[in-house]
Structure formats: C-alpha cells, structure tokens
Amino acid sequence: MDYFLELFLGGLTRGSIYALIALGYTMVYGIIELINFAHGEIYMIGAFTALIVISVLTLMGMNTIAILVIAGVVAVIYSSAYGYTVEKIAYKPLRNAPRLSALISAIGMSLFLQNYVRLAQTPNFLSFPNLIPDFEFIKPYAHIIGSTEIVILITTAVVMVLLTILIKFTNTGKAMRATSQDKTMAMLVGINVNRIISITFVAGSATAAIGGVLIASHIGMINFYIGFMVGIKAFVAAVLGGIGSIPGAVLGGFILGWTESFATGYVSSDYEDVFAFLFLVLILIFRPAGILGRSGKHEI
C-alpha cells in the first residue's frame, strides 16, 4: 500500500509540473489557435535563469529560502519577457497568415532558443542545487513523499487558483475569454486584442518558469535540451485533457503523471514514455477532442 501511495504521490508531483507547462500551451491555443512549440524552451530558459541567479546569490552567501524565492521571481520575469518577445517577433506578424505558417515559425523559434542557450551557456548538463529544506513534519512520511514534492504540489495548487481567479473573475480575464470567443467583436467592444494576447503569453510563460524552477529542483540536472521532452509531454497533457480547456490541461497533466509513475513502478522504467504516448493514442481514438474538450470552437 505504501508503494502504491508513493507512486500515486510521485505521479501527482510529476503531473502537476506537466499541468503547469500544459497551461501555457492551452491558454495560447485557446486565444490564437496556435501550438506554441517554443513554450518548452521558455520553461528551459526559466530553469537556466534560476540556476544563474542561484549561483550568484550562493556566492554572496544568502539564506537558501530567500535565494530560492528570488531565483523564482527573476526566472518568472525573465521568461515572461522571453514569451512576450517571442510572440511579438514570431507570431504577431503572422496573425492573419495561414495557421501552418505560424506553426513553422513556432518550431523555428524553438530550435533557435535551444541553440542560443547551447551557445550562450553550455551544451553540458549542469547540476541544479536543491535548495528546498527538509521539513521536520515530513520525516515520518519520508518513504512516501519528500519535501520537494510537497513544495511542488503546494506551489502548483496556488498558481492554479491564481490563474482561475484571473480568468474567471477579473476584467482582464473576461477580456481574455471574449477574445478567444470572437476576436473582431472583442476589438469592437473596445478590447485591445494585441495587449490581451501579450498578457496570455506572459501568464503562460510565467507558469512555465515556475514549472522550470520546480522540476529542476526535483531532478537536479538541466541542459539546453530539457525543454524539448517536457514540452512534448506537456503538450500531450494539454491534448489529452482537450486543448484550449484549462481544467483539461490540469487533468491531462495528472493523468499523464500517474500513467508514467505507475508504469514505471509496476512495469519498468524503460516503458515510461511508451505508456504515456500509448495512453494519448487510446484517448484520442475514443475522444478525439480530448477528455474535457468540445469539438468545434475552442476557448479558454
């Protein structure tokens, strides 16, 4: 039973990180119907930024919790700036072009960012220090769940609640929903659609950066290529849940996390990815629009 619980919580942790990154895919898709392939790279840049900040602040000898928080904040700001810029450079000029053009532009942006980080930083793996302290209260359960996992779960929950409040209850959120339902009409009721699209990219990039810092702390290693696989997995999570749907992205993330965790635990870790993608194929056969997706018009 403990083993099951360990796998369950492990899957939940993994799933929440997929969910954090899947949110960015799904929000952007909901608003401009574009698969932002550069999104995984934004997450990678978030992890790199955090590592640089951590290295500098550790040299200055700061308190570890403060370092982690500052690193997180800087990573969020930096990644958001990247997300904003990528949209302005690579997608905005193609707003009225066929959707395939924007998709190719996204793939190009993804490759560019990967190689840019490879040249600017290093092609090697770097170790990412885990600055999350071991909490006392977790000691008795240490065989099931660690403090890093706890922090990941709590952070994810907080981010998701904030995002839900933003979209459901604020003026900006209303404008985002209106833009995703009818762009021209949104403009005609006085919404600055370009600004709303920028906000969507910034919000998606910020959640990806948080995911980046968390997963780097969890795994302990980063390089320029980490964005690719996690990006694909998060994209799978978004499609699984129904792309364009925010609860769908979260659900998809958890399902993917559990699938991987149980497959690794009960079958073999070699089959981790096989199961994840097998699950995707099965769901898409029976529910082509994803679990919570509606066929037809997508929205956030």
Added chain:
Amino acid sequence: MECALKVQNLSMDFGGLRALDDLDLDVGRNEIVALIGPNGAGKTTFFNCITGIYPPTEGDVLISARGKDRLERINGIKPNKVTEKGLARTFQNIRLFPNMTVLENVMIGRHCRMHAGILGAVLRGPSTTREEKEAVKDSYAILEKIGLAQFVNEFAKNLSYGAQRRLEIARAMATEPFLLLLDEPAAGMNPNETRELDELIKQIRDKEGISILLIEHDMKLVMSMSDRIFVVDYGRKIAQGTPNEIRNNPVVIKAYLGEEADA
C-alpha cells in the same frame, strides 16, 4: 446642425472591385439616420470602414463627441480605439460571446472604460474593487433599461433570438457611445419584437442622447423612426432625404424594383 459623424468622399476598393464609391453621409446630434439599399450595395462595408475594420481606400471619417465642436478624423485607427472614441456597433448576424453570461457580455463592453491593469486585477486594490463594483452596477442599470434584467446570469447562447439582439444593443451601450451603429437590428424578428425594438431605439436616442445610424431592410421600421434616410446602390449614394422624400423618389423605386417596363 451639429454633426456627430461626417463621412466625406469615402471609397473602398477590394482589389479591382470598388465596393464604396465616393460616399458622403452625415449624422446629426440626436438624430436617427437610416442607410438603406439593395443587398450587396455596400452598407455593411460602409460600417466596417467607419469602425476601423477596413481602412478606407480614400476619403475621411470624421466624428465629434458630445460637447466637442471640432471634428476629429478617425479613419485608419484600430477598432478598439474607435470604440474608445465613442462609436459602438452591432452586427447583422448576432455576435455575442456565447459562453459568457448576459452580465459578463455587458461588462465586457465596460472594459474600455475601466483603468485597472492586470496587476491591479490580481492584487485587488481598493480602487480596482470599487471600479469593478461600479461596472457591475452600471451593467445592471443598462440591462434594466433594455429589459433583460431577469436574465443576468443566463448564458448568452440560451437567450431567445430577440433577447440576443437586445443584448447586443446592451453591450454596445455599455461602451458609452455617442453614436450607435446598428446593422439590421430587426432582421429575423417577429412583428411584436420589431415594434419593441422601434421603441427601444427611440428611447436610446431620446433618453440617452445617442445618435443612431442604422442599416435596415424593414421599410416600415425605417420609415417610422428615421429622421433622414440615405440610399446606396452599387456603392454609390443614389438619394438622401426625409422618409417622405425617399418614399416618392423615382430613382429609389427603380433601384429597388428595377426598371419600369414600357407599357
């Protein structure tokens, strides 16, 4: 007469096709003006040019908000800026935000009049909260006027056809326009709904002091409420005048009914 909207020599080309040709039109303060013409005459294109969806090929769109005596040129600016300047419009086919509630649809219209940015929205300072409360209150008041107050929490897509049309007008009103552009507001309405619409539009003009420019095919409605009528055909203005003048204008009759056969 004081002008709310003045359009001068407006032309719009799509490739080699001239959809609008040298059109002049003006709407006075507190006036109801109708734009009529056969299908494909360019009426909706004309609205699209005024509201910034298409930049006109030639000519000027000038507006003057309430209390300003100078005319301001607005062609070429973006639709959301046009709305900020005080023009609002509805569409021929209903374009509500179907998966939002009636109240949210109206509140979206208030968006451009609100100042809180994203930071304010997340941090929820007192000014943001106050602003949002006011937006809810104002939106209720508008729905009350339009007669949709009992549906506030209903999804827009669940309203009846007539109610959806009214909601479009409510949303447009929420942007605080001085000029309202209505594109076939009575299309698909039954005689009862049309009569109510007639009253509603007159009320908007009389009580809110909003000038109205409408495209409409229902001649009874047009004749009963318009102060002046402009007739277009093939993108050109073929006549203008009071309802009585238009009714008896041979050019208009020809455009609508075709050439009279020689007996």
